[in-house]
Amino acid sequence: MSEHILVVGAGLAGLSAAMHAIGSGRRVTVLEAQDEVGGAAGVWATPDSVFDTGPTVLTMPDILASVFAAAGAEMDDHLSLRQIEPAYRGYFPDGSTLDVLTDVDAMADQIANKISPAEARGYLGYVDYVSALYRHEISSFIDRNLDSPLDLLRPDLLALLRMGAFRSLDAKAAQFLRDPRTRRLFTFQALYAGVAPTRARAIYGVISYMDAVNGVFLPDGGMAAIPAAMASVIEQRGGVIQLGTRVTGVQRNAAGAAIAVRTDDGQRLPADAVILAGDRSRMARLLADGRSDLRPLRYSPSAYVLLAESTAQYRNIAHHNIHFGRSWAQTFAELESGQVMSDPSLLVTHQNHPAPGSAPAAGPQRYYVLFPAPNVRAGPVRDDYLGIMLDELEHRGYRGFSDSITAHRLTTPGGWLMQGYPAGTPFSAAHSFFQSGPFRPGNCAGRNIAFAGAGTVPGVGIPMVLLSGRLATERLLSPR
Template identity: 45%
Template sequence: MSTVVVIGGGLAGLATACHLSGSGHEVVVVEREPIPGGRAGRIVRDGFTFDTGPTVLTMRGLLDDVVSAAGGDLDTLLPMRRLDPAYRAKFHDGSEILVRHGHDAMREEIRQVCGAHDAAAFDEFVGWLRKLYEVEMPHFIDHNFDSPLDLVASPGAAARLVAMGGFGRLGKAVARRFDDDRLRRLFTFQAMYAGLPPRSALAIYAVITYMDCIEGVFFPEGGMSEVPKALARAAEGGGATLRYGTSVTRVLRRADGAVAGVEVDDGERIAADAVVCTLDTPVAYRELLPDLAPPRVLRKGDYSPSAVVWHVGARGALPEGTHHHNIHFAQAWDSAFDALIKQGRLMPDPSRLVTVPTVSDPSLAPEGAHTLYVLEPVPNLDGVVDWQAQRGPMRDSLLRFLETEGYPTDVVAEELVDPLDWERMGMERGTPFALAHTFAQTGPFRPGNVERRLPGMFFAGSGTTPGVGVPMVLVSGKLAAQRVTSYLPDTGRAGPAVPLASRRARRAPRPAVTGSEAVS
């Protein structure tokens, strides 16, 4: 049985572990924190529970794929509810649009708020989004590329994308369908998740809009940090071993130059036939592969904007109409993105996200109080902002915003995260969103998930293919697992996962690597 070490117990690492353990590999996940999650962590303070990672969960089916690969049942491991509305969008003039679940409900919402023409346009828009997704997912997202030439391996799919306008501009594609500028913003803001201004992003990134606004948004019982916990249970149920509070300090190599395992912070060496690293990719090269030059795109590429996140536990009531996810659109739009992305400055008139998980789960805060997650897009560390000086003013600005919008501001507990904090957590250029998804940094042009100069070394996570966001990093784990299985072809697929106790009972202990087995 081949052994694989997975570095990092975040969503990408756990997805990798589920797929590998389910296909017959012995898997050891090494995570530096005392709990699973990585970026999807949790802080408990003064009775408030804060989810420190992603707050928006879409594409439930991808989670089901991961859990099922290890023989688990998603309904049992991760009970969740669909949010309806998925978002409340509030605009600078005080008007609101609710992103409702179901085609008919959303069409009626648009008819009432924006008029009959845009309601009719929504029908065609949904059909366009669904076709984009159906072409992109199997051929360009859930797909391992070895070179740009692989793009022509599915000429029919590429031709369909061209015919649908997928390589045009997202802003124009949405604007020509809807008259109401509020809908244009609502159906394009998701491009910023990919590090791109909505006006100039390629239309193929409307697939993110499809995931959010059509497939729907979910919330797990107990909060978003329950997602990695569930994946960890699934991985262990499939036979994987999870080691917490342990950091990998070195990737070991055999005399022939292939991977031999890893060394951890107490000096122990763990033997492995392959290693999958989920650290932010440029950080992985710098810290674990210092003798290998990173791909040029990691050194010279364009990185996504960052975000300031303010976790707030506050006493008081919510303003009327508050939902779980609330997007506050400012008056400025294109000019705000120009400042953020082109000039590296703070948005002069920022739009912000306020997630209030206590709307769905009051147990996340003491009685009479709420937990707020306030996000403002900001430049990454390539920008001109002095974050040592800006931290206090940013908090003051966010507090004034909450006061203006009527949110509770009797702050009991708080945690503010800025780009310097993201950098300290191991995220290149101080952004949790990795390389921007420009065309030249997408698909086969994105840093690959296999390091061919070091046989047996693979990557997963947002810094490699397919990219940023919970759905994408789950897919990245599957793609990395496929790479490993191709590299270790003698490992037969085990079929349905064998129960944990049975799998461990039949295993012989694998020794740690000794000095004679590893040369570096």
């Protein structure tokens, strides 16, 4: 009988871990507290619409494809992805707009026409720069288990130092991009990692590579199609997914090795190895040995997320729309000091935006509106924030938005806390330098226990948590 690996949590990290474990010939059981797979990549349904509730920007589909390949499956047999172009539409306080086009030549043409040929040349230089960052970072530092800061001492580190990758991201980008609009469009992605572009190191420019250069994708059926497809491959390959089962503890033998897990419905499930793929700090408590290896973490800002079913159609918007406030530099300082943004920067995703050449979707329109906000440790949850969001949308050109809503759901930082995300942020520990790479809470918890997910290495976001599943499995299959 092959080894039995228990995976706790059927978010994208847990599903990735399960697929890698299955691919290595292990028996796998995934235990998920909720009644559906996907974790943060969940759905909310009204009688007429199904919304994606979490991630809406899918990047690096080749990483997703590698997870299917690890389980002996072809992603294309299970998921149909299309690239979204423009990846984003950026709206600036002066009333101008810029589309983020993945086609580099088309993007350069747009910048040359709307700003200047010199700025277009700067953009091409920036694309080369962030592409080189990606090449130097991915295999040496991101898709690799690092055991100590000494593991950073690789030839790629020297290359990154030479490239000025440890200088300020904003200052580095300014060497290429002189116009504040292009600079915002190609550095705002640091916010995904919970770091202000003005304070981030240039190494985080790699996130701009992942979306603005490599492209943004959308599965047929929405983002929830991803965990659904992963779960179906796991089950086709003999894995078991037990929903509605909350793990309450990991039982260990005298040597500290996991031998079973216990669940809230009284089950004791024997295991040869365990992967804990929920929030890392909460998962560490399941080990119940009174030991906490966690230092206090600084958590990313959170968000108010409004899902609005609506009768309104806005002809000039794109799939992803980023509306920048005037006081961009101040925004992050406000979020960190516990205040809501005085001049918001926000994302509007039109989830049923028509594909190019298609007619607008009939029936209700699905708008997903995300306002960054302080996490609950930084500041209080505002009961009046829905009104503030609706007023701001009206002001940003979404005329009649409030009156067009036929159903809605608002998730506040308090709501994320109730869902089990520490500090009320689903974006986990911020990727400050000392919470990244070998300094991030690690994925090893003994000989046969590993962590996966946004709270451990390499970090937050779909590509990273998919890699975390691989790295956790690698820990168990080739322990230190």
